[in-house]
Amino acid sequence: MLKSNRLIALGLLAAAILCSLAKPLAKAPNVLFAISDDQSYPHASAYGCRGIETPGFDRVAREGVLFHTAISGSPGCSPSRASLLTGRYHWMIEHAGTHASKFDKKYATFPNLLEQAGYWVGYTGKGWGPGRYREGGFTRNPAGPVFSSKKKSSGIKGISSTDYAGNFEAFLEQRPEGKPFCFWLGGHEPHRVFEKGIGLKKGKKLDDIDVPAFLPDTPEVRGDILDYYVEIEWFDSHLARALAKLEKMGELENTLVIVTSDNGMAFPRAKANCYEFGVHVPLAIMWLGRVKGNRASTDPVAFVDLTATILEAAGVKHPSLGQAALAPSGRSLVPLLASGKSGRIEPTRTHVYSGRERHSSSRYNNWTYPQRCLRSDQYLYIRNFRPDRWPAGDPQKFNSPGKLGPMHGGYHDIDACPTLTFLIENRNDPSHKPFFHLSVNKRPGEELFDIKKDPDCLNNLALDPVFLKVTQKYRDEMDAFLKKTGDPRANGNGDLWESYKRYSRMRSFPRP
CATH class of the missing domain: 3.30.1120.10 (Arylsulfatase, C-terminal domain)
Structure with a gap:
C-alpha cells in the first residue's frame, strides 16, 4: 500500500513538473464584426474625409491597423455578405452570389463554424440579405441567432430603430460564462432612403465635403452626400458604444474587432458598379492584446481574406479544406496584423477580385x-x-x-x-x-x-x-x-x- 502511494505521489509530481514546463493555452479571442450598409472608401474621418466624424471607426484605426485597399465581395449587399460569410468569391456560391435569391446551407459560414467550436454567436440589425435563406436549408439567418429586442429612436427618417449597441449588450448579458463570443453588428445605415436635408439640419455645411468627379458639383448633390454622412455617423455611434462596453467589461483587449462596409455608397456610378466607389470600402482591424496599433496598410485585401482571418484567429479549421467545391478561398491577415509593419506589408498580395x-x-x-x-x-x-x-x-x-x-x-x-x-x-x-x-x-x-x-x-x-x-x-x-x-x-x-x-x-x- 505504501509503495502504491509513493508511485501515485511520484506520478503526480511528474505531471506537475510537465504542466509547469508546458506553455499555457492561449485564451480564445472574441470577435466583434461591425459592418455598415453602403459606405464607400474613404468616407470616415480616419481617412481624412472632410465633413464627417467617425470616432468609433477612428479608434479602431488608431489602436489597430487602417487598411487603404479593401475590396468588397460584390458592389451589392446580398452577394457581398454571402462572400464574406462563406469566404468564397460570389461566383463560387451559386444563388447566394446574386441579389435577393437563396443561400444554400452546404456553404459553411464562419458564425456557424465558430458556434460549433464553442463560441457564443449572434447578430443584430442587417445580417445576410436580402434573400431567402430558408429556401437553402438554413433555419436562421446565416449571420447567426438574431438579437433585436432593444430599440432606439434617432429622430431621423430612414434610420433604423434597432439599437445595435443595446442588442450587443443584451447578447453579452446572455452569454454563458467562460464562452468566447462572435457578434455581427450590422447597421442598416447608410442605406437609402435618407431624410432629405438632415445634414444641413445637423449643422453640416455644403462646403465641407469633396464631391466625387463622376457626380455634378451642385448644392443638390452636396446636400445628398451630407445626408449620407449623417447616417454613417449614426452607425459609428453604435460602434463606439460597443467598444466602450467591451472596455468596461475588461474584454476589449481579447477581442478581434473588424469594421467595414458591404459595398459602396448608394449613388450613381457607385453601388452596383465595379468602379472604385462601388467596391472599395473602409476597413480597420484592432486586436489590442496581440496587434500593434497606429499602423496603416496599403495591401490589397478581399472580403474572403477577412473570413480566413476570423477562422485563423479563433483557431477554427474549415471542414471543407481540400474539397475544391466547398473550400474557402481567402488568405488570412493574421501574419500581416502580427508583423508590426506599416505600408506595403506583404508583397505577394498583388491583387484581389470582386464582381x-x-x-x-x-x-x-x-x-x-x-x-x-x-x-x-x-x-x-x-x-x-x-x-x-x-x-x-x-x-x-x-x-x-x-x-x-x-x-x-x-x-x-x-x-x-x-x-x-x-x-x-x-x-x-x-x-x-x-x-x-x-x-x-x-x-x-x-x-x-x-x-x-x-x-x-x-x-x-x-x-x-x-x-x-x-x-x-x-x-x-x-x-x-x-x-x-x-x-x-x-x-x-x-x-x-x-x-x-x-x-x-x-x-x-x-x-x-
Whole structure:
C-alpha cells in the first residue's frame, strides 16, 4: 500500500513538473464584426474625409491597423455578405452570389463554424440579405441567432430603430460564462432612403465635403452626400458604444474587432458598379492584446481574406479544406496584423477580385449585368461580359400591364435618390449631361483605370496602346483565376446566372 502511494505521489509530481514546463493555452479571442450598409472608401474621418466624424471607426484605426485597399465581395449587399460569410468569391456560391435569391446551407459560414467550436454567436440589425435563406436549408439567418429586442429612436427618417449597441449588450448579458463570443453588428445605415436635408439640419455645411468627379458639383448633390454622412455617423455611434462596453467589461483587449462596409455608397456610378466607389470600402482591424496599433496598410485585401482571418484567429479549421467545391478561398491577415509593419506589408498580395451579377429587377426578363473586376495596387481592371445591356438598368419600364412608362423612368440598379433625380431632370443641360451619361450609358467589354491618378474611374485605358501590356496581363490573370475557381461566366455556362430565382419585387420591361 505504501509503495502504491509513493508511485501515485511520484506520478503526480511528474505531471506537475510537465504542466509547469508546458506553455499555457492561449485564451480564445472574441470577435466583434461591425459592418455598415453602403459606405464607400474613404468616407470616415480616419481617412481624412472632410465633413464627417467617425470616432468609433477612428479608434479602431488608431489602436489597430487602417487598411487603404479593401475590396468588397460584390458592389451589392446580398452577394457581398454571402462572400464574406462563406469566404468564397460570389461566383463560387451559386444563388447566394446574386441579389435577393437563396443561400444554400452546404456553404459553411464562419458564425456557424465558430458556434460549433464553442463560441457564443449572434447578430443584430442587417445580417445576410436580402434573400431567402430558408429556401437553402438554413433555419436562421446565416449571420447567426438574431438579437433585436432593444430599440432606439434617432429622430431621423430612414434610420433604423434597432439599437445595435443595446442588442450587443443584451447578447453579452446572455452569454454563458467562460464562452468566447462572435457578434455581427450590422447597421442598416447608410442605406437609402435618407431624410432629405438632415445634414444641413445637423449643422453640416455644403462646403465641407469633396464631391466625387463622376457626380455634378451642385448644392443638390452636396446636400445628398451630407445626408449620407449623417447616417454613417449614426452607425459609428453604435460602434463606439460597443467598444466602450467591451472596455468596461475588461474584454476589449481579447477581442478581434473588424469594421467595414458591404459595398459602396448608394449613388450613381457607385453601388452596383465595379468602379472604385462601388467596391472599395473602409476597413480597420484592432486586436489590442496581440496587434500593434497606429499602423496603416496599403495591401490589397478581399472580403474572403477577412473570413480566413476570423477562422485563423479563433483557431477554427474549415471542414471543407481540400474539397475544391466547398473550400474557402481567402488568405488570412493574421501574419500581416502580427508583423508590426506599416505600408506595403506583404508583397505577394498583388491583387484581389470582386464582381456582380443581378442587382435589382432592372432589365427585361430579369437579366443580370455581369461584371468581374481585378484590383491591384495601382490598377482596376473590369470585364463587362454583356456590354450590350444597360449597366444601370433598362431606361424604360411598364408601369402597369401593357402600359409603358416614360423614358428614363427605369435605371433601377441605381437606388432612387435626389442625385439620380437631378441627373435625369437635367440630362439635357450641357453642364450636367456628361454626368448623366457616365451613370447610365452602355460600356465597353473591358475597362482599365489607373487608380493612383484616376480614383474616380473616368479615363478608360483599356484601348490605349500605351497600356496594351497592362490590359493583357490582367485579362490573362482574370481568365485563369475565374476558370480555376469555376466561374460559370468563364466556363461557357454564363446563362446559369439568369436562371437563379429572385424573391424580391419584380418589374416588367419591354423586350430589347
